Amino acid sequence: MAQIKNKILFPDLNRNPEDEFPKQRVPDYVISEVEKLIQLHGDLELFIDWKTRSSVTASQLIDDAYKIASQFKRRACQPGAVISCLIYSDVNYFSFLLATWMSGCVSSSLQHSFSQELLIQLIRSSHSRLLLCDMESAERCRAIKIECPELEEVFVLGQFEGCTPFDRLLSDEAFDRDEFKRPEPYDPDETLSMVFSSGTTGEPKGILLTQQNIYSYLLTARPKANRPGMRTLFVPRIGNVMGLVFGLRDVLIYSKTYLMSTYRDEWLFAAIEETKPERALLYLPHILAIAKHPKSETSNLSSIEAVFTAGMSISKDLQKKLFLKLTSLKTFFMFYGMTEFAIGTMRPFYDYEENDHRLEELRKNHKLKPDSVGHLCPMNLMKVVDENTGETLGPNQKGELCFKGPSLFKGYWNNAEATTDIVRDGWIHTGDVGYYDDDGDVFYVQRNKELIKYLGHHVIPSQLEAILKSHPAVEDAAVVGIKSEDYGELPMAYAIKKPGHDKLEARRLVNFLHDRVHDESLLRGGLVFIDEIPRNVMGKIVRQQLRDRAESEAWKPSSFR
Known part of the structure; x- marks a missing residue:
């Protein structure tokens, strides 16, 4: 059980x-x-790519990382240089990522x-x-290179005219490992990654993650029952x-990790039956497919012992x-x-080999709370604050969830104002409303930010509003x-x-927008x-009033009026 001191939630650790x-x-x-x-x-x-069966072994991961890092060195990539990725999923991604970091470069993730x-x-x-791009984005990236002369080379996972095949990065021998030893001491605050994720103001922000941030992610809640x-x-x-x-x-x-470089609901069931995974990393669309898709009635899904989800x-x-469905x-x-704080809370973790009797006892004692988003991550502190007064609230009082800990990001790239807006006195203000109970279980209520x-x-309202x-x-x-x-x-x-435009129909305006946005x-x-x-x-839109209006008017999906 977490400890509550002066209305701040502490992990129960010695x-x-x-x-x-x-x-x-x-x-x-690594x-x-x-x-x-x-x-x-x-x-x-x-x-292993589930569909193509291409794979990377442990020794390949290391050897390829050194070969790729050697190619970066041949291209005179200095520490601090930015190397970007625009891919969905590929077995070679982590060799490329390690090579970027080994070179002292910053990995930039695009969508x-x-x-x-x-x-x-x-x-x-x-x-x-x-x-680095995949075949899905190769044509776009070739066009980007023409527009951006500072972008020296585009590597593609496959073959595409105007792009360098990824395999070329592996074609030459790696330099001696001593070439990658850096003279300066280890700095936990050194930036490793810049992840561009959709912000709430219409412009994606570059979220800077450090060595310490990555460690706080990697060393949190690692299961004991690793086989x-x-x-x-995946x-x-x-x-x-x-x-x-x-x-x-x-x-x-x-772990032997199967990737799905392309996705359809039907392929999810085939992948489970063929690979027989004990663990699965799934997001909401995949969980919905398992719960509702007709193939879930006829597919053998019995291998899965644990499901991980986030977002x-x-x-x-x-x-x-x-x-x-998962028996x-x-x-x-x-x-x-x-992204700015990684893991704030976790649902209670139980080792896979623990028997069902233990879980039943926990349920009977009301210690396993399905509505909760879990317990505080062992590295974090948490508090709930009143959004209007800034007052720190106690148990069972709803307010904005705020966290402090080693996974707190370095800041937004080239945006000090946005950084100071979300991080105050070392606490990150999530913009999410929630509370914790007397047992220290944390509950999420709703998002107070604009992001949909x-x-x-992530759907950014301001972008759609600009189009409309x-x-x-x-x-x-x-x-x-x-x-x-x-x-x-x-x-x-x-x-x-x-x-003077009273004849404009809602459906025509909707179609106008739909021709200009993603699905x-x-x-x-x-x-x-x-x-x-x-x-x-x-002058800011009071969105809650509009949400309340939709609810009071018995809103129905796809209504046009």
């Missing part, structure tokens, strides 16, 4: 987990740990959902020298923070459906956090997220017509014309 952090650079630590595992258990496959203009802007402003060669099905994209963290954690526990709160009813499931492990999450995708307002007949517009049990939130719009940003919640968009004295 030690400082930070004392256990290695005092060496992350890539050096490589040394893998070499120990090879000595103990042999050279196992670490990453396929970014517009071409935004990608060009981010490549230019970050001064990215090299870019070398244990199979993991479904989400690996370019984001959770992909990075779980992929490297799987390396450190010597979205999974309802109690959906958890029950998951346990019914061997012993642990549903849910993280609550954000549809099936785990670009229509010649629209005076003003506001987009909000409407709660949905199955999808998280559905984007819904309110708009005001300009004088996750479609107005599945519909669009309603109103006379006034509520705004506060600062």
Whole structure:
């Protein structure tokens, strides 16, 4: 049970987990740990593409990392240089990542959902020298290189004219390992990664993660019951923070990890049946597929003992459906956090080999709370503050969740103002409303920020509003997220017509927007014309009023009026 002191939640530990952090650079630590595992258990496959069956073994991971780092050195990439990635998932990703860090370079993670203009802007402003892409994004990246002369080379996982095949990075012998020893001492505050994730103001922010941040992710809640060669099905994209963290954690526990470089619901069931994973990393869309897809009735899903998820709160009813479909499931492990802070809380972790009798006893004693987002991460402190007064609240009082700990990010790249807005006196203010109870269990209530999450995708209201307002007949517009049990939130719009444009139909305006956005940003919640968009004295949209209005008007999905 966590401890509550002066209305601050402390982990129930008699030690400082930070004392256990290695005092060496992350890539050096990972490589040394893998070499120990090879000595103990042999050279196992670490990453396998479920569909193509291409794979990377433990020794390959290390050898390829040194070969790629040698190619970076041949291209005169100096420490601090930015090397970008725009991929969904690939078995070679972690060799490329380790090589970037070994070279002292910063790994920049981009997203396929970014517009071409935004990608060009981010490549230019970050001064990215090299870019790794997959075949899905190869044409876009070739065009980016033409627009960005500072981008010297684009590597593609495959073959695409105008791009360098990834295999060329592995074609030459690696330099001697001593070439990669750096003279300066280990600095826990050295930046390793810059992850661009969707912000709440329309511009994705570069989130700077340090050596210490990465260690705090890797060394949190590692299960005791690790079995070398244990199979993991890794479904989400690996370019984001959770992909990075779980992929490297799987390396450190010597898991045999199957990646899905392309995804369809039907393939998920085939992948489970063929690979028979004991563990699965799934996001909300994949959990929904298992709970509701017709193939879940005929597929053998009995191998899965543990499911890990993050990014979205999974309802109690959906958890029950998951346990019914996965007959061997012993642990549903849910993280609550954000890229800027990684893991804030964790659902209680139970080792896979613990018998069902223990879990039943916990349920009977009401110690396993399905509605909770878990217990405080052992490295963190947490408090709940009143959003208006800033007062620190006690147990069972709802307010903004705030955290402090070693996983707190370094800051937003080139955006000191945004950093000081979210981090105050060493505490990160999540913008999420929640509370903790007398047992120290943490509960998430709602998001107070503008960001909409549809099936785990980030939808930025201001971007959709700008498109709607670009229509010649629209005076003003506001987009909000409407709660949905199955999808998280559905984007819904309110708009005001300009004088003289009374004949504009809602469906025509919706189609106008849909022609300009990705699938996750479609107005599945519909669009309603109103006379006034509520705004506060600062001119900011009062979105809660619009959400309340939709609820009071018995809103239905895809309504147009």
